[in-house]
Amino acid sequence: MLSDFSWDMTGYIPKHAVNPHGDGIIPYAAERIFQLEPEPPAVGNLNEYILSALQEKNLIYFSFFLHHYEPQLNKRIKDFLGVDGGDLYDTDRFIDIKLSCREQMLQKLMDYDLAKGAEYATYIFPFIRDAMLRFRMGEEKWSVSSLTNYKMVRSMAWLYHNTKDAVNEFSKKYNCDLALAEEYLKVVRGIRNQQPFYVTDENGEETGEDVALDDSWNYTDILWNGIQAEKVQRAFEKLNYREQTLLEKRLAICMTCGRVSSWKDRPTFEELAVMFEGSTASGAERAYRKAVDKLTELLVAEGAIHAVRLKQKSKIKRKKKIAAAIYEYQADCDGEWGEISLDFENGKAEVILLADWDTVKTNKFASRAIAYLLNCESEKLPKEIMVAFE
Template identity: 90%
Template sequence: MLNDFSWNMTGYIPKYPVDSFGADIRPYVAERIFQLEPEPPTVNSLNEYILSALQEKNLMYFSFLLHHYEPQLNKRTKSFLGVDSGDLYDTDRFIDIKLSCREQMLQKLMDYDPAKGAEYATYIFPFIRDAMLRFRMGEEKWSVSSLTNYKMVRSMAWLYHNTKDAVSEFAKKYNCDLALAEEYLKVVRGIRNQQPFYVTGEDGEETGEDVALDDTWNYADILWNGIQAEKVQRAFEKLNYREQTLLEKRLAICMTCGRVGSWKNRPTFEELAIMFEGSTASGAERAYRKAVDKLTELLVAEGALHAVRLKQKSKTKRKKKIAAAIYEYQADCDGEWGEISFNFENGTAEIIQLADWDTMITKYFANQAISYLLNCENEKLPKETLVAFEL
């Protein structure tokens, strides 16, 4: 039992301590909460840390493992958040997920048997996935009796959107009768009406294939969310035929019934270009992006969502990367512009001037802009973009 273990960290301190009562946690710090100072002693294999932890019953060695394993855990957490949608870099939630994974890693430590040949990092891999699923299961508006049932529901969702006969395929996969498979299908259909649903692929990993997402806002969530549907429908009807077709085809969603199709079968931009003769793939993509922005502006006008418009005013490069930049931002596509200064080398930002000089409302828009740009890959920092969100 872990009760027999000590966790003596004498001589080591967190390299980037988190102040729970201070300002918002920066992404740079959120990715380094397990980093120690000084550096842990060098070993030939990370598994040596786990073997030492088990032999000496000292979880200090477990902390040494986390110090080196954190980049991989960050990668998996980002992948999970990318499928999960919402705020792609909510640092509080980012840290909560990592701590959930750490708890699972600790709980499974005593079950690890090095004699079976697998290193601890390999052994713990599926349990980390389970920890993330369990974290989301606790957040979502619907619930099931266990993580096993939760996975089966998601498996049915995948089959429903990727096979012709989901009930038969599910019954075959789980060796159950058709009546039970039908019950799982009813659950899946009911969940789709409550909130966006992210399914698990056949390999057990998360996939966003059945979710109608643009990279800037959650279209499916807004579309069929109670009273919002009327606002979306009115906004959509103001688009021209080409814009409507581009959105429906590329987002794999039917605006008449709200059914979300599989992203695996959605048309490429090359195929969309063929639909509109005389266009190229890049032209179709630009047209699609413009349609997204136009619909976003219409939805803002309807009060269905909010948006912050960003324009790069200036930038400073160092070693082919943008080291710093100043962005202008506008709240809800209207009014006076504000300015934000970014230092991308250390992941910080400073509001120079609030849009509309409003300290109560537009500061929230500024924070959304900061969160979005600090999360962008450096080479993909936009010159101009429109970021939508819900308050």
């Protein structure tokens, strides 16, 4: 077990500061987070570091390995992201993926056996790829829970886009019956109109355009899920023309055909204001937010999603920052309101009063509300908001 290992880095420090300028992580630093100073002791082969780590139960040798292995790991992550580096990728995300890979490498360290004939760098390669896939699986809300199924869905996606008979090809590849292949095809068709995702080719490599995830509630994540489509369509049809137009244009999705346009080309609120004469950009944004909330309520009524409504009741400030606050919350837009107390300085929260329909054991709605609020910057805490979840 790794708990038996020591990891004392006395005498060594990171060679490059992760955030040297205080205004974001620059790519140069992001690609050198494992570099050490002074230089680790030289060895004839990187595998000697791994063997020393296992023999001496000291992970400082694993850090020495990472120091030299980092350029290869950077290249594999860039290949996975499908970009050349520089400003073309989000450096925070790049580091998150790299740390996920390091975690996987550590977990597999105990299983490494030189007697099987492969050096550690070769042995670890497929596990690094799994770590990157698992990271993306966590980002994509449509993802299945199993990494194996996730890979098979991507394989079917490639066959669907590149062969004439994806079902038969999939059945041959995985030696499964046609019915199972049909099920995977249904999954692929159900997600094909969501934001673009990387499609796995025959060699396990990925192709396609990466799309940055928006940090707000994004209805395109659920609009064309095969199970929910009818509920969403019914809810959408209950909106008026202006509300429908605002949502379709701003979310870059056509509710008639399901086609998703480029997220980057969606109209600004200024452009939306021009479409509705007499409106301003701020007016168009308020109208859009109201349309989002109305659609949320309709989707809750259809049983497609859940939602928790929040209202700030009071707050305490210290040094211009909100130190504590009390919020009222309502479960699924109905029933009596509950109450939550939040201590932002210590990252703690307490449910004072359960809302109607919230569960006594799990506090599902209160937990969602607390998680959302504790992740907000204190200066940007909402006075009133609706948080939707599946």
